[in-house]
Amino acid sequence: MQQEPRRIVTDSMMGLEMPDIARWSPRVQVVLGQNPGPFTGPGTNTYLLGTGESLLLLDTGQGVEGWVDKLHEALAGRQLEAMVLTHGHPDHIGGVAQVLDRYGDMPIHKARCAEYDRDLEISDLADGGRVSVEGVTLRALATPGHAADHLCFVLEEENAVFSGDNVLGAGTTVIPGNGDMAQYLDSLALLLDISPDVIYPAHGPAITDPARKVGELIAHRNLRERQVLACLGDKPMAVEAIVELMYTDVPVSLHPAAAWSVAAHLRKLESEGSARGGEQGWALAPGPG
Ligand SMILES: [Zn+2]
Numbered sequence: 001m002q003q004e005p006r007r008i009v010t011d012s013m014m015g016l017e018m019p020d021i022a023r024w025s026p027r028v029q030v031v032l033g034q035n036p037g038p039f040t041g042p043g044t045n046t047y048l049l050g051t052g053e054s055l056l057l058l059d060t061g062q063g064v065e066g067w068v069d070k071l072h073e074a075l076a077g078r079q080l081e082a083m084v085l086t087h088g089h090p091d092h093i094g095g096v097a098q099v100l101d102r103y104g105d106m107p108i109h110k111a112r113c114a115e116y117d118r119d120l121e122i123s124d125l126a127d128g129g130r131v132s133v134e135g136v137t138l139r140a141l142a143t144p145g146h147a148a149d150h151l152c153f154v155l156e157e158e159n160a161v162f163s164g165d166n167v168l169g170a171g172t173t174v175i176p177g178n179g180d181m182a183q184y185l186d187s188l189a190l191l192l193d194i195s196p197d198v199i200y201p202a203h204g205p206a207i208t209d210p211a212r213k214v215g216e217l218i219a220h221r222n223l224r225e226r227q228v229l230a231c232l233g234d235k236p237m238a239v240e241a242i243v244e245l246m247y248t249d250v251p252v253s254l255h256p257a258a259a260w261s262v263a264a265h266l267r268k269l270e271s272e273g274s275a276r277g278g279e280q281g282w283a284l285a286p287g288p289g
Contacts, residue, residue: 009171009172009216009217009220011170011171012170012171013040013041013042013168013169013170013171013203013204014038014041016041016042016169016170016204016205017042018030018032018042018043018204018205019032020032020034020070021070021073021074024200024206025158025160026051026135027049027050027051027135027136027155027157027158028047028048028049028155028158028160028200029047029048029049029074030045030046030047030048030200031045031046031047031048031067031070031071031074032044032045032046032067032070033045033046033059033060033061033062033064033067033091033095034061034064034065034066034067034070035061035062035064035067035091038253038254038257039091039174039257040062040091040203041168041169041170041171041203041204042203042204043061043203044059044061044062044091044092044202044203045059045200045201045202045203045204046058046059046060046061046067046071046095047059047162047200048071048074048075049133049136049138049155050081050133050134050135050136051134051135051136052078052133052134052135053078053079053134054078054079054080054081054133054134055075055078055079055080055081055133056080056081056082056083056084056131056133056136056138057071057080057082057083057084057099058083058084058085058086058138058153058162059084059085059086059092059164059202060083060085060092060093060094060095060096060098060099061091061092061094061095062090062091062094062095063090063094063095063096063097063098064094064095067095067098068095068098068099068102071099072102079103080099080103080106081106081107081133082106082107082108082109082131082133083096083099083106083107083108083109084109084110084125084131084138084153085108085109085110085151086110086150086151086152086153086162086164086165086202087110087111087113087116087146087147087149087150087151087164087165088110088113088115088116088117088147088149089116089147089165092164092165092202093110093116093117093120096108096120107123108120108121108122108123109122109123109125109129109131110122110123110124110125110149110151111124111125111126111140111142111149111150111151112124112149113147113148113149115148116147116149125140125151126140126142127140127141127142127151128140135157136155136157137155137156137157138153138154138155138156138162139153139154139156140152140153141153141154141161141190141191141194143164143166143187143190143191144180144183144184144187145166145175145179145180145181145182145183145184145185145186145187146164146165146166146173146174146175146176146179146184146187147165147176147178147179148178148179148180150164150165150166150187151164152164152166152187152191154194154196155200158197158198159196159197159198160196160197160198160199160200161191161194161196161198161199161200161210162199162200162201162202163191163199163200163201163202163207164201164202165201165202165203166184166187166188166191167188167191167199167201167207167210167213167214167217168201168202168203168204169201169203169204169205169206169207170204170205171204172217172220172221172261173217174257174260174261175260175261175264176260177260177263179260179264180264180267180268181221181225181261181264181265181267181268182268182271184221184264185218185221188214188217188218188221189218191210191214192211192214192215192218195210195211196210197210198210199213199214221265224246224261224262224265225265225268225269227246228242228246228262228265228266228269228275229269229274229275229284231245231246232275232282232283232284233283233284234283234284235283236278236280236281236282236283237281237282237283238281238282239259239262239263239266239281239282240255240259241281242262242266242282243255243258243259243262246258246262266282270285273285
C-alpha cells in the first residue's frame with residue numbers, strides 16, 4: 001500500500017499569546033478582542049485600518065467588556081468611520097453594539113445574512129464591493145464555506161488579505177454544521193489565486209508565507225477527506241467513531257470540533273455520491289451496478 005504523504009496541520013492556537021494592541025503595518029493596527037478560548041486562540045483580532053484621522057474597524061470581537069476600552073486606547077483620539085465584518089459569527093459581530101453605544105451610528109458593511117444580522121442595519125457588501133478610507137481600500141471576496149456570509153478582504157495598497165476565519169494564524173478552521181466543505185475548499189483556492197504577500201487572519205499572528213500556508217490547508221483537507229473515506233464500509237458508522245479512528249493525535253477536548261469537520265467532509269462525499277448518511281450513521285455509497 002502506498003504511504004500517505006503526511007500533510008496534517010499540527011500547529012494549533014493553544015497557548016499562543018499576543019499583545020492587546022499592536023501595529024502590523026503603517027495601515028494596520030490590531031486590537032485583541034479580549035476573548036481567548038479553545039476556538040478563538042488568543043482572542044479575535046479586531047483591526048483599525050487607515051492612515052488618516054478617520055478609520056475603519058474590521059471585526060468587533062465577541063462583545064467582551066474591556067475590549068472597547070482597548071479599542072479606545074488604540075484609536076488615540078482618531079475617529080471611526082465605519083465597521084466592516086468578515087461574517088456574522090458571534091466572536092466577530094458581538095462587539096458591534098458596544099461600538100455603536102460608544103461612538104454613535106456608523107455604516108456596518110458585511111454580506112447580509114438574516115440568520116446572523118438580527119436587527120442590525122447592514123449595508124450589504126457583495127463580491128467585488130469596496131470600502132475605503134484614507135490610505136486603505138478594501139475589496140470584498142465572497143468566500144463561503146466556514147459561514148455562508150463569509151467575506152475576505154483584499155487590502156489593495158499592500159496586496160494583503162484579511163482572511164477572517166478562512167485561514168487562521170495557526171491550526172485549521174472549523175466547518176460548523178451549517179458550513180460547506182466544498183465551498184470552503186473553493187474559497188481557499190481563490191485565496192491561492194489572489195496570491196497575497198501577507199494574510200491578516202481573524203485569530204492569531206499574521207501569515208507571511210500565504211501560498212505555503214494555504215497550500216498546506218488544502219492538502220490537509222484533501223488528506224482528511226481520504227481518511228474519512230477510508231474509515232467507511234458497508235456497515236453504518238457514527239461520526240464520533242470515525243473521529244476516534246482518525247484523530248488519535250488530537251486531544252479529546254478537541255474531538256467535538258473534529259466531529260464538525262468530519263461531518264462536513266461526509267456531507268461533501270455524500271453530495272458527490274461516495275458516501276451515504278442515515279440514522280445509523282455513515283457508510284460507503286453502493287458502487288455502480
Ligand atoms: Zn467564524
